[in-house]
Structures are given as structure tokens and as C-alpha cells.
Amino acid sequence: MAAITDAAPVARTRRSPLRFLGSVSPAFWTLIILLVLWEIAVRITNVPVYILPSPSAIALEFVDYWPRLLINAGVTLSEVLIGFICAIFIGVPLAVLVTYSRAAERSVYPLIVASQTIPKVAIAPLLLAWFGYGLTPKIVIVVLLSFFPIVINTVVGLKSSSAEMLYLAQSMGAGGWQTFWKFRLPQALPYMFAGLKLATVLSVIGAVVAEFIGADKGLGYVIVVAGSSFDIARQFAAIIMISAIGMIFFAIIELIEKFVVPWKHAAVITSE
DSSP, rough: OOOHHHHHHHHHHHHOOHHHHHHHHHHHHHHHHHHHHHHHHHHTTTTTTTTOOHHHHHHHHHHHHHHHHHHHHHHHHHHHHHHHHHHHHHHHHHHHHHHHHHHHHHHHHHHHHHHSSHHHHHHHHHHHHHHTTTTTHHHHHHHHHHHHHHHHHHHHTTTTTHHHHHHHHHHOOOHHHHHIIIIHHHHHHHHHHHHHHHHHHHHHHHHHHHHHOOOOHHHHHHHHHHHHHTTTHHHHHHHHHHHHHHHHHHHHHHHHHHHHHHHHHHHHHHHO
């Protein structure tokens, strides 16, 4: 009888290959199907490689050019990380200032919104003229693109605290700092992380756009140089690397969110 009891959990943990395949994300299988259709279409139509290479040709180029891609990816990643961190240190204090100061909300907030109507590609040549072709203009463009969602979402989050909650904090003797730390900030964290996740995507875009305008290294530079020689497979390889950086960066922020805002994910699991 004991042997039967001990064997039961083992039987329940066994999973057939079909069940394992079914547990894989549907997006993965959609991607596989699209790649297979792409490969078949290119081979059937004999499209020239300088117009549209097949996924297998892109994979070969990715393997052959991997060391240079890795070096240039490190350059782009450094631009993204430095610009993203600077955007946080600029965006969050600005959001707090706008939330707590009516004068700042009237004088600064409209300018922040208006700044986003300026195409960053248009001001990139100016930044190159001012700061040269080094790291600084790339970081500035990354900050200009990524700080806006951080500011907007943080302001919305800080203002989402109900009046009843704030009155309760005051009635319990909480000061301004305690009200912010214990009530406003926890309420705003989900909004802040939503802005941070959006900023990760924009920061990668900003770094690549800056490298398009003027750079001698980075994945954007690889794309420009490969395009001038019609090496489309190398362009696709660099694009894949850029996409991987963005997805990993997004996943890291989402993982941090699970540790910092555990109650949000607990609420989602409970509702499901």
C-alpha cells in the first residue's frame, strides 16, 4: 500500500512530449511557422539575397559575424543602460516635483509634453555638432526618448492615491515624507514600472537612431555600413541582436517588478 502511495506522485509528474509542446508559448510556434513560410517562399521564388535573404542565410551570417556583432552590441547596450539610468534619475524627481508643486505642474509639465512633439532625428545633428561623435549625444537622445513615459506614468501613479487614503494617513499622524513613502509611492509603483517597461523599448530605439545619424561603432552603425554594401543578411543579424537586447532588458525590468511590487502579481493570480 505504501508503494502505491509513493508511486502516485511520480506518475502525476510525468508529462508526455505532446503536453510539453503544448505548454510552450503560442508566440514561439507562430514565429517558427512564419520563419518556415519565409524560407519556403524565398527558395521557391528565388529572391536575390541582396533583396531578401532566407532565415537560414541570416542564421549563417549571424554565426559568421558573431564576434563583431557582440562587440558592437556591447557599445549599443552601454548607451542604452547609461541613458536609461539617467532618464530614471531625471524623470522620477520631475514627476515628484510636478505632483507636489502646482507651480511646477503649470510651468514645467506642459514643456515636458511639448518636448515630445520634436522629432529626435531632427535634433540629432545638432547634438552631434554640440557634443561630437562620442558617447554623449547618444545618451542624450536615449534620455530624451525614454524619460517621457517615466514622468507621465509616475505622475499618474502618484496622483492615483485617493483623498480618503491621504486623509487617513494625516489622521494617523503621518507627515509629508511618511505619507509619500508609505502611501503614495506603493500606490504609484505599478504605474512607474509600466513607464519603465515602455522606456526600455524607447531607449533601445533611441540608441540605434543616434547611431544611424553619426557613429563609428554600435549595432546601428553595423546596419548603416551593411546597407551601403547591400549586405541585407548582416542587417537582419544586427536587427535580431537589437531585438534581443530590447526583449532581455524588458524581461529584467519585469522580473524586478515582481520582487518590488509582489502584491500586483498576487492580485492577478487571484483573479485568474
